[in-house]
Amino acid sequence: MAARKGSEASNASKANISKDDLLTYYRDMLLIRRFEEKAGQLYGMGLIGGFCHLYIGQEAVVVGLEAAAEDGDKRITSYRDHGHMLACGMDPKGVMAELTGREGGLSKGKGGSMHMFSKEKHFYGGHGIVGAQVPLGAGLAFADKYNENGRVTFTYFGDGAANQGQVYETFNMAALWKLPVIFVIENNQYAMGTAQKRSTSTPDLYTRGEAFGIPGEIVDGMDVLAVKAAGEKAVAHCRAGDGPYILEVKTYRYRGHSMSDPAKYRTREEVQKMREERDAIEHVRELLLAGKHATEDELKAIDKEIKAVVNESAEFAKESPEPALSELWTDIYADDAAQA
Amino acid sequence: MATEILMPALSPTMEEGTLAKWLKNEGDTVAAGDIIAEIETDKATMEFEAVDEGILGKILVPAGTAGVKVNTPIAVLVEEGESADDVKPASPKADAPAPAAPVSAVEEAPHPVKAADTTPDWPEGTEMKSMTVREALREAMAEEMRGDASVYLMGEEVGEYQGAYKISQGLLDEFGAKRVIDTPITEHGFAGIAVGSAFGGLRPIVEFMTFNFAMQAIDQIINSAAKTLYMSGGQMGCPIVFRGPNGAAARVAAQHSQDYAAWYAQIPGLKVVMPYSAADAKGLLKSAIRDPNPVIFLENEILYGRSFDVPVLDDFTIPFGKAKIWREGTDVTLVSFGIGMAHTLEAADKLAEQGISAEVIDLRTLRPIDYDTVLTSVMKTNRCVTVEEGWPVGSIGNHLSAVIMERAFDYLDAPVINCTGKDVPMPYAANLEKLALITSDEVVDAVKKVTYR
Structure with a gap:
């Protein structure tokens, strides 16, 4: 067991990264960013209501880890979930229409931004209570271990959730029972408006498993290749039957906690510096251009293509009708039993 | 094509705001992500970013204007060589659905009283045997575990200790440690793990040593188990039974003596069972384990040792909703x-x-x-x-x-x-x-x- 800082894996994997892989990551990250920008726009127009937490800035985390996942692996996350859904292949139209609360949404308009699911893509939500998805994710891994199917579960949570008690109850049982679960701490450094240093006694969240014997490492979450490499290592650990693994992925959200957050707890310069110097999409774009894997024109074509997908999702989300009023009374019980 | 920039909604409750300040002037080039204005909402002063690129052709609402309604055009964005007069109205209202006619949230009223279901719980003449509630509960679990490999029991002291109240006595021997799982004392955590495993296709029975301790886990019971089917539009069910003694035992005082019947009965998405007799304990627990929904099964320590006649039948269940x-x-x-x-x-x-x-x-x-x-x-x-x-x-x-x-x-x-x-x-x-x-x-x-x- 070793909690350690590691990035050598990333450098090693860069050497043999293929053009196709790089283009896939570029495309997947760009889809998330453009989708989220569009969601922000629709929110501004009043078409999306309530809470809406954008993933802009954190794209490399989920895209890198999805690159390390295999078919049948599961994922579960918090309310900042749009990126996770797009990265595991859920239909952008269905996601956007759920944001607008329409019949064509993945939850038929009844879940909203924070509550979406896909059995087909093994995406288990979308959970609105901070930290609640952590035991749930370990439970998915428990089912996989019970069924002896070799699957792993990516359980995402933030630096804020990392202070919830149920996280440590879960660490204990996951280690005790050697559950195949990867705890991905997306450390974007702010729990809503509280900077990590104001909320957390020790800054290194990847060491939080040490007391339970869970290995952990810190990962550069603005580098999709580093994330993928760390993900592969964690997946191998879990699949080998060695129990849980912690990845603290250092990332940054460019937008506020939710749409209504003015983000006065950090400076504009801090955000600007991350955007200019560490942007994950720019990073891959530079790798593609420097490696002569793509030309500016080819990347422009991809941008256009992604924009079209996102616009199509927005059109669908506007045109899909609101759910039928009878939907108020359905899906409360699986057997549609009479109401109590 | 010239497009209108509309007053944005920047909080869940914002209907109008103050256009505090323009950060771009007419004629300035604007890139997507540039902050073009500061807007005061009902909660805070927000920076407003451009979502498209272009030139700020015309400012329609001057800085300092208060009470600007959401979706009012506040500026016009043009492309090179265009005039702000070529504007295409963005008019999101046209995209918004027409408000539905108000409807009553009452399902249908008034409900006529239907004839009560008076069919007997078992055929007349069925052989009966005397059994305690404790034995009945144990039989129900054992029978269902024999019949369905995805059913497992989890809780504090359910295995090696044979159950704090001996309900699970013998189950570890018959089904092994894979299916009769001793947990640490960590209700919030193991309730969440059990709910997750139900999402993952298993059918857990969670024993709380008493329901008083389930208060530690009530967020997982209500927010995760009871609501997910609805929130997922019917995709993600949660077949799980939470069971254990509920209510007052004897001389254990305030923190260990509470009846949760009314608490759980309030929650749509849960089913709630509270048996009295051994026959009902057995028949209802078997139904609960087979039910595709989360079921709260409230037992009583004082009743565990009481004996009742239970029908001797291979597969005896009692349906929910039948008094x-x-x-x-x-x-x-x-x-x-x-x-x-x-x-x-x-x-x-x-x-x-x-x-x-x-x-x-x-x-x-x-x-x-x-x-x-x-x-x-x-x-x-x-x-x-x-x-x-x-x-x-x-x-x-x-x-x-x-x-x-x-x-x-x-x-x-x-x-x-x-x-x-x-x-x-x-x-x-x-x-x-x-x-x-x-x-x-x-x-x-x-x-x-x-x-x-």
């Missing part, structure tokens, strides 16, 4: 469930001695509730007393009273009385504890009031 009439009567309807039934049946005996004929109904399940059996009975007796161990405010009895008033008002010859536990935390002292709990004498007194005797 049991324990005793037919004509003068008053007594409605109870769980250990309340013990006091109620005792009261009915005392009343019979005094010439009052009480009909005694055991609800058995609190969600769904068999209203038809209760209402049919009240329409016959014209009087009703409810009996439960829980607190008076927001009790099951309160709810039944409201339903009876709404649906059988004209049949009532007296107000419905709710007999409940007293409105105090459970005291330790033997005499005070006795006073806090419901007694059969209190039920008798209530019946005398509603029958004006």
Whole structure:
């Protein structure tokens, strides 16, 4: 067991990264960013209501880890979930229409931004209570271990959730029972408006498993290749039957906690510096251009293509009708039993 | 093409705001992500970013304007060489759905009272054997675990210790440690893990050593188990049973003596069962384990050791939502469930001695509730007393009273009385504890009031 800082894996994997892989990551990250920008726009127009937490800035985390996942692996996350859904292949139209609360949404308009699911893509939500998805994710891994199917579960949570008690109850049982679960701490450094240093006694969240014997490492979450490499290592650990693994992925959200957050707890310069110097999409774009894997024109074509997908999702989300009023009374019980 | 920039909604409750400041001037080039203005919402001053690139052709709402309605055009964005007059209205209102005609949230009203389901729970002449509630619960779990490999039992001391109340005695030997799982003392955590495993296709039975400890886990029970099917538009069900002793035991004081019946019965998405007899404990627990929904199964420590006749049948289940009439009567309807039934049946005996004929109904399940059996009975007796161990405010009895008033008002010859536990935390002292709990004498007194005797 070793909690350690590691990035050598990333450098090693860069050497043999293929053009196709790089283009896939570029495309997947760009889809998330453009989708989220569009969601922000629709929110501004009043078409999306309530809470809406954008993933802009954190794209490399989920895209890198999805690159390390295999078919049948599961994922579960918090309310900042749009990126996770797009990265595991859920239909952008269905996601956007759920944001607008329409019949064509993945939850038929009844879940909203924070509550979406896909059995087909093994995406288990979308959970609105901070930290609640952590035991749930370990439970998915428990089912996989019970069924002896070799699957792993990516359980995402933030630096804020990392202070919830149920996280440590879960660490204990996951280690005790050697559950195949990867705890991905997306450390974007702010729990809503509280900077990590104001909320957390020790800054290194990847060491939080040490007391339970869970290995952990810190990962550069603005580098999709580093994330993928760390993900592969964690997946191998879990699949080998060695129990849980912690990845603290250092990332940054460019937008506020939710749409209504003015983000006065950090400076504009801090955000600007991350955007200019560490942007994950720019990073891959530079790798593609420097490696002569793509030309500016080819990347422009991809941008256009992604924009079209996102616009199509927005059109669908506007045109899909609101759910039928009878939907108020359905899906409360699986057997549609009479109401109590 | 020139496009209008609209006043954005920047909080869930914002309807209008103040355009505090323009950070770009007419003629400036704007890139997507550039901050173009500062807008004061009802909560904060927000920076407003451009979502498209272009040139700020014309500012329509000057800085400092207050009360700008959401979606009012505030500026025009043009491309090189365009005029701001070529504007294409963005008019999002056209995209918004027409407001639906207001509808009543009431499902359908009023509900006619249907004939109560009076089919017997088992065929007449079925062989019976005497069994404790404890044995009945154990048999139910063992039978269902034999029949379905995805059913497992998890909880504190359920395995090697053989159950804190010996309900799971012998199950570890028969099913092994994979399916009878001792947990650490960590209710919030293991309840969440069990719910996650149900999402993942298993059918967990979670034993809480007592339901008092389930308060540590109630977020997972309600927010994760009960609501996910709805929030997922029907995709993600949660077949799980949370079971264990509920209510007062004896002399364990306030933190270990609480009846959660009314708490859980309030939650749409949960089913709630509270058996009295051994036959019901067995038949209902088997139904609970097979149910595709989360089920709260409230047992009682004092009842564990009581014996009842249980039918000897290969596969015996009791459906949810079907009350049991324990005793037919004509003068008053007594409605109870769980250990309340013990006091109620005792009261009915005392009343019979005094010439009052009480009909005694055991609800058995609190969600769904068999209203038809209760209402049919009240329409016959014209009087009703409810009996439960829980607190008076927001009790099951309160709810039944409201339903009876709404649906059988004209049949009532007296107000419905709710007999409940007293409105105090459970005291330790033997005499005070006795006073806090419901007694059969209190039920008798209530019946005398509603029958004006």
